[in-house]
Amino acid sequence: MNVRLLVAATMVLALAACGPAPIDPYRQVGPNPYLPDIHQYLLPPMKVAKIVGWGDKTPTVAPGLQIKAMAKDLHDPRSIYVLPNGDILVVEADGPPAPVHRPKELVMNLLEKKAHSAVKGGNRILLLRDADGDGVPELQTVLIDHLNHPFGVVLVGSDLYVANTDAVVRFPYFPGEIQIREPGVKLTDLPGGPIDHHWTKSLTASPDGTKLYAGVGSNSNITENGIGAELGRAAIWEIDRATGAHREFATGLRNPNGLTFEPTTHQLWTVVNERDELGPDLVPDYMTSVKDGGFYGWPYSYYGQHLDPRVKPQRPDLVAKAIAPDYALSSHVAPLGLVFYTGSNLPPQYRGGAFVGEHGSWDRTQLNGYKVVYVPFANGRPSGSAQDVVTGFVGSDGAAHGRPVGVAMDSRGGLLIADDAGNVVWRVTAAGS
Amino acid sequence: MSIYASQAAARLRRHPVHTLLAPIPFVCFLGTLFTDVVYWRTADMQWANFSVWMLVAGLVVSVLVVLAGLVDFLADPGLRAQRAAWVHGAGDAVALVLAILNAFIHSRDAYTSVVPWGLFLSAVVVVILVAVGRNDRGLVYRAGSGPTAEDRP
Numbered sequence A: 001m002n003v004r005l006l007v008a009a010t011m012v013l014a015l016a017a018c019g020p021a022p023i024d025p026y027r028q029v030g031p032n033p034y035l036p037d038i039h040q041y042l043l044p045p046m047k048v049a050k051i052v053g054w055g056d057k058t059p060t061v062a063p064g065l066q067i068k069a070m071a072k073d074l075h076d077p078r079s080i081y082v083l084p085n086g087d088i089l090v091v092e093a094d095g096p097p098a099p100v101h102r103p104k105e106l107v108m109n110l111l112e113k114k115a116h117s118a119v120k121g122g123n124r125i126l127l128l129r130d131a132d133g134d135g136v137p138e139l140q141t142v143l144i145d146h147l148n149h150p151f152g153v154v155l156v157g158s159d160l161y162v163a164n165t166d167a168v169v170r171f172p173y174f175p176g177e178i179q180i181r182e183p184g185v186k187l188t189d190l191p192g193g194p195i196d197h198h199w200t201k202s203l204t205a206s207p208d209g210t211k212l213y214a215g216v217g218s219n220s221n222i223t224e225n226g227i228g229a230e231l232g233r234a235a236i237w238e239i240d241r242a243t244g245a246h247r248e249f250a251t252g253l254r255n256p257n258g259l260t261f262e263p264t265t266h267q268l269w270t271v272v273n274e275r276d277e278l279g280p281d282l283v284p285d286y287m288t289s290v291k292d293g294g295f296y297g298w299p300y301s302y303y304g305q306h307l308d309p310r311v312k313p314q315r316p317d318l319v320a321k322a323i324a325p326d327y328a329l330s331s332h333v334a335p336l337g338l339v340f341y342t343g344s345n346l347p348p349q350y351r352g353g354a355f356v357g358e359h360g361s362w363d364r365t366q367l368n369g370y371k372v373v374y375v376p377f378a379n380g381r382p383s384g385s386a387q388d389v390v391t392g393f394v395g396s397d398g399a400a401h402g403r404p405v406g407v408a409m410d411s412r413g414g415l416l417i418a419d420d421a422g423n424v425v426w427r428v429t430a431a432g433s
Numbered sequence B: 001m002s003i004y005a006s007q008a009a010a011r012l013r014r015h016p017v018h019t020l021l022a023p024i025p026f027v028c029f030l031g032t033l034f035t036d037v038v039y040w041r042t043a044d045m046q047w048a049n050f051s052v053w054m055l056v057a058g059l060v061v062s063v064l065v066v067l068a069g070l071v072d073f074l075a076d077p078g079l080r081a082q083r084a085a086w087v088h089g090a091g092d093a094v095a096l097v098l099a100i101l102n103a104f105i106h107s108r109d110a111y112t113s114v115v116p117w118g119l120f121l122s123a124v125v126v127v128i129l130v131a132v133g134r135n136d137r138g139l140v141y142r143a144g145s146g147p148t149a150e151d152r153p
Helices: A002-018 A103-115 A316-320 B017-021 B023-042 B045-075 B083-106 B117-138
Strands: A065-071 A077-082 A088-092 A124-129 A139-144 A152-156 A159-163 A167-172 A185-189 A203-205 A211-216 A235-240 A246-251 A256-261 A268-272 A284-289 A327-331 A335-340 A354-358 A371-375 A387-391 A404-409 A415-419 A424-430 B004-007 B139-142
Touching: A065 A124, A077 A152, A077 A415, A077 A424, A088 A152, A088 A415, A103 B045, A152 A211, A159 A203, A185 A235, A203 A256, A211 A256, A235 A256, A256 A354, A268 A335, A284 A335, A335 A415, A354 A404, A354 A415, A371 A404, A387 A424, B017 B023, B017 B045, B023 B045, B023 B083, B023 B117, B045 B083, B045 B117, B083 B117, B083 B139, B117 B139
Parallel strands: A077 A404, A152 A203, A256 A335, A335 A404, B004 B139
Antiparallel strands: A065 A424, A077 A088, A088 A124, A124 A139, A152 A159, A159 A167, A167 A185, A203 A211, A211 A235, A235 A246, A256 A268, A268 A284, A284 A327, A335 A354, A354 A371, A371 A387, A404 A415, A415 A424
16 A cells, blocks of 8 residues: 555656746747746756767767867866967866765765766866867877866966866966976965855956956855855956955856956856756846846846745845846756857858857756857847857767867867867867868 | 554564654654744754755655564554554555655755745644554554553553
């Protein structure tokens, strides 16, 4: 009798777990996304594509483009930065071990494991040199080793800044250098462990080079680790390069990555991973310009004043001033990379706008993301729908060959993509170039 | 009141496993209700964490309690003839299903992992278990160090 009841209960739970049917993601791409009603699950969908690697396959590119692996068999490449002399830095990193504070986290940690490459992260920065521009590096070295879960990197003058998960560290860099032996000097501590839920710290510098901007993701999905764990988090920090002093430049950004200044307006932009477990189509991830002192909702609300019932106590004073982001990318796509294309190698339709690396969903029965898209811009603002540029990361059998993360433009206008599950750096150029 | 004293089939040394373990889930589920109430009043996540660990611990031990109870029930035709034994099994089964449901609710993030449905289910589970316990006064195990028929009022 008990067994039958258990089976029946399990079936009811399985049904409840399905939730509402997912909508067409393109209804949530653009400045005014459709926002359905909240659906709180009994058992949220946990579906990530199993990682199988590429073999001899490559991703699929839009017409007029070609793609080639620039480096293979890497160790968790997450972000890419191109130096003035054309050398390409590849940051290899894995996340810090996640603590178990609730039984749920045992399951979530297993899911995380499945979603990522079995290769251990290098936690270092590689240098690739492709002087003749044929997409095949003549030289590959380890520029800086033994970093602490690094992600962001930016060069200002002869100072190379690396955003470890717990600090911004400065290294001396001289043009042409292929290995830095000097120890780094800490500029500023960043919120790190012991929880460190969103650990990737994106980094960029102001156009005049006086300030650094670091993305510091939230320490939870939606404050389930307590609001005290969120001190200084879900924010973009502005760090004074001379003194290391910092302030919160903008807040309420759940997990901001891909910090980049738009080249024509010199405004700071970011891509943000929004909250999970409110349904397959909530809350859409987004890209947005970032206003000084702006509050973007997390955790209390999303897209302006849409309240999240999971947050207590609420803060009506903050919600009242919450800014709706500029451009939705649709739900759970997990954008982690952003680059404005200022080159001239790619066909004209890809110039002036932004490429976004979408790592891909876990909180949805139909996968979303797992691709690189292009968002056209005009006058420094998004103008038109995002287009798929690089796809095929997930095969027709539902298994993933790789997952895109950081994106960058190389000195010859090639689009570079870090693939942390396939352990590849891809290079996209105009077909026949 | 007539008392039926069963010779438990599932024993650890001489102790009936079912009665040996049954208090553990009850205490866990009662604790869950207590910390749920404190979370509801304080919104301090640590209390909700206590709740979900106790709830899951209660469920894990419940598996053993149910197995031992089923063995006893199937092995003793005299016990199966007791209406109170059927009520006991059905009541516990309902409580267990609701507690499983409650574990899923408690696995949500932050406030709605407890308020309102987690707190409600925690209370219902405790009420059912108390009611089943009152019904159980007609059932005891013979042998071992547990209470005997003579000990009961």
